[in-house]
Amino acid sequence: MKGINMIQLAKELGLSVSTVSKALGDSHEISASTKKRVNELAKKYNYKPNPFASNLRKKKGKQIAIIIPDIVNNFFALAVDGIEHVTMAKNYDTFIYLTHESLEREKALLEHLENGLISGLIISVSSGREGYGHFQEFYENTKLPMVFFDRVPDLLQFPKVISNNYESTFDATARLIKAGCKRPIFFSTQEPLFTNMERIRGFQAALSSAGLLFSEDMIVKCSYDMDQNYSALRKIFLSKKRPDGVFASIEKFAISLYQVCKDLEVNIPRDVKVIGMNNLRTAALLSPSLSTVSQPSFNMGKEAATLLLKMIEKKTYAAANDIIVLKNELTIRESLHA
Amino acid sequence: MKGINMIQLAKELGLSVSTVSKALGDSHEISASTKKRVNELAKKYNYKPNPFASNLRKKKGKQIAIIIPDIVNNFFALAVDGIEHVTMAKNYDTFIYLTHESLEREKALLEHLENGLISGLIISVSSGREGYGHFQEFYENTKLPMVFFDRVPDLLQFPKVISNNYESTFDATARLIKAGCKRPIFFSTQEPLFTNMERIRGFQAALSSAGLLFSEDMIVKCSYDMDQNYSALRKIFLSKKRPDGVFASIEKFAISLYQVCKDLEVNIPRDVKVIGMNNLRTAALLSPSLSTVSQPSFNMGKEAATLLLKMIEKKTYAAANDIIVLKNELTIRESLHA
Numbered sequence: 001m002k003g004i005n006m007i008q009l010a011k012e013l014g015l016s017v018s019t020v021s022k023a024l025g026d027s028h029e030i031s032a033s034t035k036k037r038v039n040e041l042a043k044k045y046n047y048k049p050n051p052f053a054s055n056l057r058k059k060k061g062k063q064i065a066i067i068i069p070d071i072v073n074n075f076f077a078l079a080v081d082g083i084e085h086v087t088m089a090k091n092y093d094t095f096i097y098l099t100h101e102s103l104e105r106e107k108a109l110l111e112h113l114e115n116g117l118i119s120g121l122i123i124s125v126s127s128g129r130e131g132y133g134h135f136q137e138f139y140e141n142t143k144l145p146m147v148f149f150d151r152v153p154d155l156l157q158f159p160k161v162i163s164n165n166y167e168s169t170f171d172a173t174a175r176l177i178k179a180g181c182k183r184p185i186f187f188s189t190q191e192p193l194f195t196n197m198e199r200i201r202g203f204q205a206a207l208s209s210a211g212l213l214f215s216e217d218m219i220v221k222c223s224y225d226m227d228q229n230y231s232a233l234r235k236i237f238l239s240k241k242r243p244d245g246v247f248a249s250i251e252k253f254a255i256s257l258y259q260v261c262k263d264l265e266v267n268i269p270r271d272v273k274v275i276g277m278n279n280l281r282t283a284a285l286l287s288p289s290l291s292t293v294s295q296p297s298f299n300m301g302k303e304a305a306t307l308l309l310k311m312i313e314k315k316t317y318a319a320a321n322d323i324i325v326l327k328n329e330l331t332i333r334e335s336l337h338a
Numbered sequence: 339m340k341g342i343n344m345i346q347l348a349k350e351l352g353l354s355v356s357t358v359s360k361a362l363g364d365s366h367e368i369s370a371s372t373k374k375r376v377n378e379l380a381k382k383y384n385y386k387p388n389p390f391a392s393n394l395r396k397k398k399g400k401q402i403a404i405i406i407p408d409i410v411n412n413f414f415a416l417a418v419d420g421i422e423h424v425t426m427a428k429n430y431d432t433f434i435y436l437t438h439e440s441l442e443r444e445k446a447l448l449e450h451l452e453n454g455l456i457s458g459l460i461i462s463v464s465s466g467r468e469g470y471g472h473f474q475e476f477y478e479n480t481k482l483p484m485v486f487f488d489r490v491p492d493l494l495q496f497p498k499v500i501s502n503n504y505e506s507t508f509d510a511t512a513r514l515i516k517a518g519c520k521r522p523i524f525f526s527t528q529e530p531l532f533t534n535m536e537r538i539r540g541f542q543a544a545l546s547s548a549g550l551l552f553s554e555d556m557i558v559k560c561s562y563d564m565d566q567n568y569s570a571l572r573k574i575f576l577s578k579k580r581p582d583g584v585f586a587s588i589e590k591f592a593i594s595l596y597q598v599c600k601d602l603e604v605n606i607p608r609d610v611k612v613i614g615m616n617n618l619r620t621a622a623l624l625s626p627s628l629s630t631v632s633q634p635s636f637n638m639g640k641e642a643a644t645l646l647l648k649m650i651e652k653k654t655y656a657a658a659n660d661i662i663v664l665k666n667e668l669t670i671r672e673s674l675h676a
Contacts, residue, residue, distance in 0.1 A: 026440040028562050032528055071418060071434075077410045084436060088443070093450060095433035096409075098422060102364040105426070112431060190370060224366050226619070258623045281564070282618065285596045287625030 006047075013041060025088070064308065065113055066096045067106065067123045069151070070224075073251055074279045075297045076124065079149065082301025083122055090309055092119075099126040101191075101224060110138045120145040120308045122301075125153060128192040132156050145311035149304040150295070154194040159311070159322040161304045163295045165195055168328035169202030170209075172275045172293050173247055177210045179273050179336050181245030183218070185236075187253040190221045199249050199277075218243075222253045229256040237264055237272075248276035254290060274335040277328075288334035296326045344385075351379060363426070402646065403451055404434045405444065405461045407489070408562075411589055412617045413635045414462065417487065420639025421460055428647055430457075437464040439529075439562060448476045458483040458646045460639075463491060466530040470494050483649035487642040488633070492532040497649070497660040499642045501633045503533055506666035507540030508547075510613045510631050511585055515548045517611050517674050519583030521556070523574075525591040528559045537587050537615075556581075560591045567594040575602055575610075586614035592628060612673040615666075626672035634664045 010020040015038070023030045023038035030038075041047075064087055068076045080096060087094050099106040106126045113121070121144060125132065132153035139146060139158075149161040176184045186203045189196045200219060207214045220236065223229045233256055236243065248254035254276030261268050268274055268288055276283075278292040303324050348358040353376070361368045361376035368376075379385075402425055406414045418434060425432050437444040444464045451459070459482060463470065470491035477484060477496075487499040514522045524541045527534045538557060545552045558574065561567045571594055574581070586592035592614030599606050606612055606626055614621075616630040641662050 026442045028439045031561065031563065031566060071409045071415045072412065074410065077415060080409060080436070081438075084438065088438070093447075095435060097433060098418070100419075100422065100426070101366045104364050109431075223369065225369065228369055252619070255619050255623065262623065280620065281590070281593050282620045282624060285593065285600065285625060286620060286623050287627070289625070 009038070009041060009045070009047060013037060021089075062092045063116075063118045064092050064094045064305075065116070065118045065121045066094055067099060067109060067121060068096065069099050069101045069124060069126045071096075071098060075150070075251065075295060078279055078297035079124070079301035079304075082298035082303075083305040084301075085298075086302050086305035086309065092309065101126050103127040103129060107134045110134055114138065114141055118144065120312050121147070122304050122308055123148050124151045125193070126151075126191075128153075128194065145308055147304045147308040147311070149300050151193050151195050159307050159324075161300050161307065161324045161326070162195070163300065163326045163328045165198040165328070166202040166205075168293045168330060169199040169247065169249075170206045171202075171330055172291075173203050173206035174210065175291075175330070175332065175336060176245040176247065176273055176275060177206065177212065179245075179269075181273055182212065183241070183243050184245030184247060184273075185218045185220050185243040187222045187246060187248040187250065187257070188219050189250060190223065196249060199247075203247060222250065222256070224252070226252060226256055229253065230259060233257055233260045234264065237261070237266055242266075243272060245273045246275070248274065248278075251276065251278050251280060254278060258286065258290075268335050269337060275330075283331075284333060286335075291333045291336045292329075292331050294329045294331065296328070300326055347376070347379060347383070347385060351375060359427070365426075400430045401454075401456045402430050402432045402643075403454070403456045403459045404432055405437060405447060405459060406434065407437050407439045407462060407464045409434075409436060413488070413589065413633060416617055416635035417462070417639035417642075420636035420641075421643040422639075423636070424640050424643035424647065430647065439464050441465040441467060445472045448472055452476065452479055456482065458650050459485070460642050460646055461486050462489045463531070464489075464529075466491075466532065483646055485642045485646040485649070487638050489531050489533050497645050497662075499638050499645065499662045499664070500533070501638065501664045501666045503536040503666070504540040504543075506631050506668060507537040507585065507587075508544045509540075509668055510629075511541050511544035512548065513629075513668070513670065513674060514583040514585065514611055514613060515544065515550065517583075517607075519611055520550065521579070521581050522583030522585060522611075523556045523558050523581040525560045525584060525586040525588065525595070526557050527588060528561065534587060537585075541585060560588065560594070562590070564590060564594055567591065568597060571595055571598045572602065575599070575604055580604075581610060583611045584613070586612065586616075589614065589616050589618060592616060596624065596628075606673050607675060613668075621669075622671060624673075629671045629674045630667075630669050632667045632669065634666070637664055 006020055010016060013020065019030065020038055023035045024042060066080060066083060071077050084094055097109050103126055123146060135153055136156060147159045152160040152162055173184060186200060188200060204214050237260055246257060248257060254274060257274060266272060275291040275293060278290060279294050279297050283290040283292045307322060344358055348354060351358065357368060358376055361373045362380060404418060404421060409415050422432055435447050441464055461484060473491055474494060485497045490498040490500055511522060524538060526538065542552050575598055584595060586595060592612060595612060604610060613629040613631060616628060617632050617635050621628040621630045645660060
């Protein structure tokens with residue numbers, strides 16, 4: 001039997017074509033034993049695919065830049081995996097640039113990419129401090145397809161993939177109040193990011209809907225520096241006006257809080273109830289287990305990449321106003337109820 | 339006062355030059371208040387630096403490729419931060435490629451980079467299955483400086499930055515045995531990686547030095563797929579020959595084990611004592627807190643980048659045999675002693 005194709009291979013193995021394709025591409029999603037079965041049959045029929053490698057050799061310009069603030073944050077690491085899940089299957093090459101939360105670096109990267117050979121960009125912005133003129137300018141100079149995800153330039157006409165931050169923060173805050181919190185606080189980023197603004201809106205609306213008064217000092221602007229953050233939170237939890245509930249809008253803010261509470265012997269959830277935006281697998285294993293709002297990070301990456309490839313391959317920008325909204329997931333654990 | 343330079347600025351502020359430089363570059367390492375002070379004085383003297391952005395505009399080919407298996411693993415995320423700490427200060431641009439543990443993808447990336455404009459590479463390998471001929475070939479074709487870190491091609495003549503995996507695994511295993519373990523097991527990667535081999539050597543030597551017999555079934559080959567891993571570990575902990583100690587050589591293997599033990603109500607540390615290779619900030623906050631061997635990931639990245647830039651800027655490859663060995667840190671927590 002000569003000239004066997006992947007569909008025939010899959011049929012004989014009783015596997016899906018996508019599984020066979022991934023097994024032949026040595027994907028980390030496929031078990032070693034499945035890979036072995038697939039490769040043995042492929043060898044038997046002298047089927048030599050490796051479409052990824054061979055296309056990569058041939059291709060020109062099938063390159064996508066991913067610009068994100070940070071990879072130590074698990075949200076972005078998982079989103080990149082989602083993006084590459086799509087781009088690898090379509091033989092696009094991706095490279096990742098980190099802005100380290102620096103607006104200047106973000107601007108410099110864009111200038112640098114203007115002369116590059118990329119065919120599109122997927123971006124999560126570093127700041128909102130000065131607006132987003134640099135993205136608009138980049139687009140006018142290059143006409144390259146761009147998709148934003150999570151941290152998006154809300155007022156610009158680009159396709160965006162976001163999650164329902166307003167609603168999910170509203171729900172989480174309502175749960176804190178229902179569990180007895182009278183003075184919950186919100187751990188915020190320092191930057192005027194759209195994601196953060198939406199979450200603050202949700203927090204405020206939940207207070208208001210429960211008849212609680214909102215005051216500015218309920219918004220605590222955290223630092224990305226864990227040590228600075230630790231000191232600032234320590235001060236808050238040593239003060240007389242100690243909060244009885246926390247919504248932490250960023251993964252590491254909740255970790256800093258846990259460290260402070262452990263060291264000050266503040267009991268979670270008795271003394272303070274906690275819900276955090278979080279994508280860590282360890283959330284359920286913390287002591288006490290952390291109640292979380294999880295963003296669908298992997299899927300957000302997938303959707304962003306799918307949208308971008310559509311724009312690149314159809315050479316049309318009709319999708320420019322698309323906004324895809326995915327749902328966050330609220331999981332209540334011990335940090336809310338012992 | 340015209341023509342003030344950064345040294346004078348730093349002096350007047352009572353800060354180090356590097357702090358001023360980072361503050362002007364909007365580094366995430368510097369506090370908002372320090373940035374404000376620096377920028378105000380810089381404005382007063384009309385000092386307009388932003389060397390990173392302006393050099394990036396001018397420069398050609400100051401680009402470094404980072405090739406790593408994965409960024410969801412915190413070790414690699416922190417190592418990238420260490421690399422970029424050095425490259426940003428020297429105005430090099432970096433892009434990150436993920437192999438997702440695929441040897442084929444790694445080979446394809448190298449072929450792709452042969453025609454690129456990069457001036458050097460920092461690499462942590464995806465596998466050791468077929469040896470490392472593709473790296474040697476790449477070097478012969480391009481003569482580009484390359485530095486390997488952590489997962490290194492042990493037999494090739496390239497500069498390497500590693501950590502003392504043999505010694506630290508020996509020490510950790512000795513602690514398991516001292517705490518009473520008679521049948522510890524080792525959670526291993528499936529690939530014949532040098533890092534993993536060194537750790538296994540350390541594990542075996544510690545057993546032997548304590549007069550315990552080593553058997554092949556003490557090495558449990560884990561999967562990178564968390565669900566597969568969960569099932570495999572569950573089976574082991576439901577078997578009669580349940581291990582009484584675990585050394586987990588990869589971050590997520592210990593997380594899978596915690597999940598299994600929680601679900602099977604196997605008590606850590608009473609029923610099984612655990613030490614894991616780990617760089618997660620949450621290790622100390624888990625229930626029970628996890629004893630860890632931490633690699634100096636950030637510093638390994640820094641050393642690798644420093645070595646690479648030296649090679650690039652001196653245009654000499656005299657450093658080709660350099661091996662820098664940093665020390666891992668063993669931290670004993672509740673998972674060993676309640």
